[in-house]
Amino acid sequence: xxxxxxxxxxxxxxxxxxxxxxxxxxxxxxxxxxxxxxxxxxxxxxxxxxxxxxxxxxxxxxxxxxxxxxxxxxxxxxxxxxxxxxxxxxxxxxxxxxxxxxxxxxxxxxxxxxxxxxxxxxxxxxxxxxxxxxxxxxxxxxxxxxxxxxxxxxxxxxxxxxxxxxxxxxxxxxxxxxxxxxxxxxxxxxxxxxxxxxxxxxxxxxxxxxxxxxxxxxxxxxxxxxxxxxxxxxxxxxxxxxxxxxxxxxxxxxxxxxxxxxxxxxxxxxxxxxxxxxxxxxxxxxxxxxxxxxxxxxxxxxxxxxxxxxxxxxxxxxxxxxxxxxxxxxxxxxxxxxxxxxxxxxxxxxxxxxxxxxxxxxxxxxxxxxxxxxxxxxxxxxxxxxxxxxxxxxxxxxxxxxxxxxxxxxxxxxxxxxxxxxxxxxxxxxxxxxxxxxxxxxxxxxxxxxxxxxxxxxxxxxxxxxxxxx
Numbered sequence: 248x249x250x251x252x253x254x255x256x257x258x259x260x261x262x263x264x265x266x267x268x269x270x271x272x273x274x275x276x277x278x279x280x281x282x283x284x285x286x287x288x289x290x291x292x293x294x295x296x297x298x299x300x301x302x303x304x305x306x307x308x309x310x311x312x313x314x315x316x317x318x319x320x321x322x323x324x325x326x327x328x329x330x331x332x333x334x335x336x337x338x339x340x341x342x343x344x345x346x347x348x349x350x351x352x353x354x355x356x357x358x359x360x361x362x363x364x365x366x367x368x369x370x371x372x373x374x375x376x377x378x379x380x381x382x383x384x385x386x387x388x389x390x391x392x393x394x395x396x397x398x399x400x401x402x403x404x405x406x407x408x409x410x411x412x413x414x415x416x417x418x419x420x421x422x423x424x425x426x427x428x429x430x431x432x433x434x435x436x437x438x439x440x441x442x443x444x445x446x447x448x449x450x451x452x453x454x455x456x457x458x459x460x461x462x463x464x465x466x467x468x469x470x471x472x473x474x475x476x477x478x479x480x481x482x483x484x485x486x487x488x489x490x491x492x493x494x495x496x497x498x499x500x501x502x503x504x505x506x507x508x509x510x511x512x513x514x515x516x517x518x519x520x521x522x523x524x525x526x527x528x529x530x531x532x533x534x535x536x537x538x539x540x541x542x543x544x545x546x547x548x549x550x551x552x553x554x555x556x557x558x559x560x561x562x563x564x565x566x567x568x569x570x571x572x573x574x575x576x577x578x579x580x581x582x583x584x585x586x587x588x589x590x591x592x593x594x595x596x597x598x599x600x601x602x603x604x605x606x607x608x609x610x611x612x613x614x615x616x617x618x619x620x621x622x623x624x625x626x627x628x629x630x631x632x633x634x635x636x637x638x639x640x641x642x643x644x645x646x647x648x649x650x651x652x653x654x655x656x657x658x659x660x661x662x663x664x665x666x667x668x669x670x671x672x673x674x675x676x677x678x679x680x681x682x683x684x685x686x687x688x689x690x691x692x693x694x695x696x697x698x699x700x701x702x703x704x705x706x707x708x709x710x711x712x713x714x715x716x717x
Contacts, residue, residue: 255644259645261708265406265707268405269399272402272405273398275398276397276398276699279309280694282305283305283306284384284390286298286302288421289357289359290358290422290423291424303321303336305356306356306393307321310337315400316417318339321335324336325429326429334421334425337418338417338418338419338440340415343412345412347413347414347714347716348713350416350444350447350710351417351418351445352418353419353447353448354396354419354420354450355421355423357420358384359388359687361384362689368382372384379695380694381699384692386692386693387680387693391681391694393419395702396419403710403711406707407711411714413713413714418441420433423662431662431669434665438669441670442673443670444673445675446676447676449680449706451658451677453679454651456682459649459652459701459702460679461629461651461677462677462679463629464556464626465663466588466590466591466657467590467593467598467659468595468623468659468661469602470563471585471599471602472584472620473616473618474617476494476580476614477493477496477579478493479579481576484576492614493578494614495567497611501611502562504609506560509547511547512546514601514605515604518592519558522552522556524550527550529544532544551655554655558589558598561588562584563586565582585602588659589659591627592626592628593626595625595626596623622661624659629675631653634674639676639705663675663677678706
């Protein structure tokens with residue numbers, strides 16, 4: 248793995264030395280990342296929180312090992328006003344000197360549940376290199392983001408020494424995959440320590456394995472549990488079927504109203520964003536998403552507008568009798584998990600109102616519906632006119648040897664709205680170490696090691712540029 252030799256004429260003077268430092272440090276970065284992947288730090292309810300705590304301790308040790316921070320701690324904040332503490336996060340700070348800016352580096356060390364082992368080609372928490380990719384849960388999302396921060400600081404220290412003037416803060420969260428429920432309280436609790444001129448959120452994608460991207464648009468999200476009930480108790484399907492609507496029939500009919508015949512969202516009140524999108528073919532979609540032969544895409548408009556700029560609704564889970572336990576019974580209640588992605592330009596609060604109204608007005612046969620466990624996160628559009636975005640795109644060009652792409656992402660990072668609210672003067676950059684084949688959240692999640700190396704170099708160059716900026 249080598250970094251492109253197509254160096255821009257205006258490249259940072261330390262670029263070649265940083266390239267060498269990143270290259271020499273890559274084996275250690277991969278080894279440290281592998282050790283993090285071995286910790287099953289799933290932050291969801293029902294999983295052992297001791298693993299998340301162990302992951303936080305491991306990240307803290309890596310940050311302390313850099314030897315450049317004034318303080319390093321593991322901290323927790325309250326979830327809302329519940330009195331319950333959220334998962335542990337790592338916070339490190341180093342004061343700026345001589346008028347230099349401060350940069351806050353964010354990533355998260357918690358991971359999604361692994362799913363079934365048999366769906367993986369190697370065990371999810373046993374990091375495995377096959378070809379040019381490292382496989383494992385969290386190998387890409389987002390322990391690679393954690394290690395990109397660690398390794399880039401290592402490279403900066405190798406080239407510039409530890410006595411640099413740039414202010415640094417590192418915030419490695421422990422519950423991003425479970426909704427960042429204590430995030431805002433954590434920001435308030437540590438507001439002075441986290442205050443920065445530039446915030447880098449390393450939790451997004453690149454255009455492909457050879458082209459970097461700065462994420463400039465993110466959809467928001469609304470998720471909730473939806474229970475549909477039609478009976479006070481289960482009844483014999485032969486005795487009453489044909490006259491009594493069971494909950495499964497009502498649920499299927501209700502869910503079918505969420506989309507039209509083209510598969511586009513049909514909920515009145517959900518809006519779209521009118522933004523330009525680069526070319527992206529149906530063939531590329533089929534390959535990257537894994538569409539089966541004969542299965543068509545859904546929705547209307549350009550493919551990327553459907554992914555970046557339009558709402559989407561997915562039923563991500565369902566509680567109902569299993570096939571193995573099926574009996575000739577009319578089911579009284581069915582519960583589903585509804586996940587909606589909200590286009591930039593609409594608040595999650597307004598979107599939830601539209602979704603709730605639709606669900607209640609379209610419940611068939613007078614079925615009772617109950618909504619619970621509501622989570623909301625606002626969409627985000629990045630302002631790319633500031634000097635930090637300019638420096639970041641220049642760093643990408645120098646590290647990758649090609650011009651970066653400004654891209655939207657269909658996924659959500661809801662807490663960015665909290666960063667904007669509390670640090671309104673900060674310039675926010677959304678970067679990442681993933682690529683279209685990373686399969687984050689899915690079986691066989693992986694990290695392209697060439698992308699990893701270039702992402703580390705990008706951030707090291709950005710740190711060097713900011714260390715030069717008065």
